[in-house]
Amino acid sequence: MLGKIHTFETYTYDTFEKMIDQLYEEVKGMDSNDPSAMEKIRQYLITLNEEDEIYMELLVDKLKDKEIYWNRPWYQMSKSLTRPLNVDQDYEETFETGSFTSDEINKVNKNWHKFVKKFKVPDKPLCLARWRNKGINCSAPEEKVRYFVTAYLARGLQRNLYQVYRHIVTYYGAPVKGSYSREEEKIMEICFQHEPRNAVTTCSMVLSREPRGLYKKLHINSCGEKVKKPRIKWTLPLATKFVRQLMQYTNLPLEELKNRKFEKEVWLKLEEDMDQHYIYLQQFWNTNLHVQLFVQDSVSLRKLRKKIYKKLKKSSYKVWSDIRWKELRQKFPDGYTHHFLYRVACRGIRGFKKYLKVPLEEVLEHGFYNLVKYSHHYDRVLKKLILDKNGDLTPAMFNNESGTSTNSLAVKEKT
Known part of the structure; x- marks a missing residue:
């Protein structure tokens, strides 16, 4: 989709812009609930991850034998970048707290450019900010290098390494600010439709935006905290309630619900009734219940x-x-x-x-x-489900020889 991964000799910011523009172009005409649209985004994520891996490999090759040679204050001596500093110790010398000032941001930028020039590495802070050490031991070369770079960027600051690392992630890793474009909202809509639990993380990486802003946008779009709710365990009584309410709000009999697209206001009413976000309800309908109701055989x-x-x-x-x-x-x-x-x-x-x-x-x-x-x-x-004479969902095929059915909608097994 996005072509061959570029080496850093040919990879430029213009290349990155062309890649994201190509992604926008490929998904703009696609239905947001089409799984193929999400696959396009996953493919783009693979490209970004591979680019980040290439960059970290290059840094390791350049810096694997480098040791910290400059004097550091006590608050920059911690071994972890991802855990806040323990401040129980009684030291006279303290560090700053709160947001980074413009002077501090300028200092980090100057340190970065000195680092790029001194060690002759590509000027790609975005790759460093996006890189995560999933599955990598804390003593691995990649982690030692990331620690070295963060410590270098912290030179001259009254900040601990955790603060500087978080600044790198947010400042360099999420450079895009301002209002959301139509293309960005399309990407967000696709991610929210297919992977609501991971949508903010995915969108943050794809769009190079801060997660906090994406959470806020989620709330504005009436997703809010409900996206975080654990999914309910579907049972026959719950599925019966869902179908009854769906028939009521559409004013249609069951057989006319097949292959029909419902207005969002219908889903929002169901969201309130079922106490589940409407995206989860759509997923349950599209990936389970519709098939169980309208496919003739199990x-x-x-x-x-x-x-x-x-x-x-x-x-x-x-x-x-x-x-x-x-x-x-x-x-x-x-x-x-x-x-x-x-x-x-x-x-x-x-x-x-x-x-x-x-x-x-x-x-x-x-x-x-x-x-x-x-x-x-x-x-x-x-299993295929039908409405019985009382209007309750029941399996069309019995689950055991006694002729009784179970209340669970979990997928059944047979040899």
């Missing part, structure tokens, strides 16, 4: 996954992010949603980290391999 997820992979193998798609799930849905019986097909297909390739970058044929080979590798596991079945 669904074997293994068989369905195999069928999806076979159809993708015969398609003209070259990479995973090319897939148009709405188009693929047309090849399946009535009642399926493209959200459900996407989820089933993705779960069969979990663990294959490069699925967005390698040819689709390799991804499908991995998926077929997993189908064989885990064939000894129980198959998972999504």
Whole structure:
């Protein structure tokens, strides 16, 4: 999607702007709830992460043997960048607190330019600010280098290293300020639709904006704290309440809810009734309940996954992010949603980290391999639901020989 990763000899800020503009161009005409739109953003994140990794590798190569040679005050001697300094000790010399002043910001900038010139490294503070040490030991070379750079930038400041590191992350890592553009709001909408729990983190990295501003924007868009609520465990009574309210607010019988797009005001009413954010309710409807209500037979997820992979193998798609799930849905019986097909297909390739970058044929080979590798596991079945004479949801197929049904909507298993 975004092309080959650039080396730092050819990678410029103009290149970065072209990359983000290309992302905007690719998603602007896509439906926000289309899984392919989120895949575009994931692909962009992979590009950023790889760029950051390249930069850290370069810093390690340049600085791996460097030691701190300058005198430091006690408050800059801590070993951790990510934990606040313990100030229980009684020292006469203290450090500043509160926000960085303009003089302090200028000092950090001067230190950065001195660092770039002295050690002959690319002027890419954004890569340093974005880089995270997930899965890396605190004694790893990358961590030692990040510590060295932060200590260098703290020279001449009455600040501890934790404060300077947080300044690097927020000042260099989130340089974009001001009002949100239409393109940015499109990216935010896509992330909130597909990954509400991680939306702020993802948008912050993609848009180079501070998380606090994104949280505020979330609140303005009526997402607020409800996004953080734990998801409820869906049961038949809860699903029955959901369907009844949906029929009431749309004034439609159950059969006319199939493949219908509901206005946001309907979802907001359901949000209040169910005490769950409307995005979670949309996800439950699109990825579970719609299929259970409108697909004629119970669904074997293994068989369905195999069928999806076979159809993708015969398609003209070259990479995973090319897939148009709405188009693929047309090849399946009535009642399926493209959200459900996407989820089933993705779960069969979990663990294959490069699925967005390698040819689709390799991804499908991995998926077929997993189908064989885990064939000894129980198959998972999504049961069909119907409304009984009392207007309650009940399984169309009984779960045991006694003819009784369970109240749980968890996916059932059979051999």
